[in-house]
Amino acid sequence: MGKIVISTNSSLDGVVQDPTGDEGFRLGGWFTRAEPRDLQAWTELATAETRDTAALLLGRRSDEWFAERWTARSGAWADSMxxxxxxxxxxTLHQPRWTNATVLRGDAVTEVTRLRDELDGDIVVFASYQLGQTLLEHDLVDELRLVVFPVVLGAGRRLFAETSRAKPMRLVGTRALGDNLNLVTYRPDRHGNA
Known part of the structure; x- marks a missing residue:
């Protein structure tokens, strides 16, 4: 059985929107303003995470975004991705844009549940926030990996949207990245003891 992992970058106040500034959000680009040492540590983490990933789970817009940026790249990390x-x-998607991709049509919850039952290993969700919110709402997320950047944006789309009920989490790990970033890892507390 697979494990659904949401892995994303976040501001201190939980904003995940437009980290690289490509989407035209007025506060976008916060990721790219990080210190070089921090970005180097982030790259090492992301490269290792990709090696340990069984599959990626994406929404349509994320498939397009990643395909545009990764298909022509080369090197160990790009080859792995x-x-x-x-x-x-x-x-709505008929033909995915990125390499080695399959479209899951139908009800997202049903399709992701089936995928999790069929695959072994980490099934990682990158940058697909609407999909991530759906998975969180339906208790399909097995782990959250958040790289927290030292900036408060005060506005923008957040990973965590309104839910039908509280979603208790348990902190299972913290790790400093470079001088200013932190990786925090949570797992759902299915017993509600967090």
Missing amino acids: NGLPKYVVSS
Whole structure:
């Protein structure tokens, strides 16, 4: 059985929108303003995470975004990213843009539950915030990995949206990255003891 992992970058106040500034959000680009030493540590973490990933799970817009930026890249990290099996949840997409991708049509919850039952290993969700919110709401997330950047934006889209009930989490790890970033890892507390 697979494990659904949401892995994302976040501001201190939980904003995940437009970290690289490519989307035109007025506060975008906060990721790229990090210190070089911090970004180097982040790159090492992301490269290792990719090696330990069984598959990627994405929404349609994330498939397009990653395909545009990663298909032509080369090197160990790019080869790993491009070679991973990818599953794109979409009711409108017919042909995924990124390499080695399969479209999951139909009800997202049903399709992701089936995928988790069929695959072994980490099924990582990158940058697919609407999909992530759906997975959180339906208790399909097995782990949250948040790299927290030292900036408060005060506005923007957050990973955590309104839910039908509280979602208790348990902190299972923290790790400093470079001088200013922190990786925090949470798992759902299915017993509500957090």
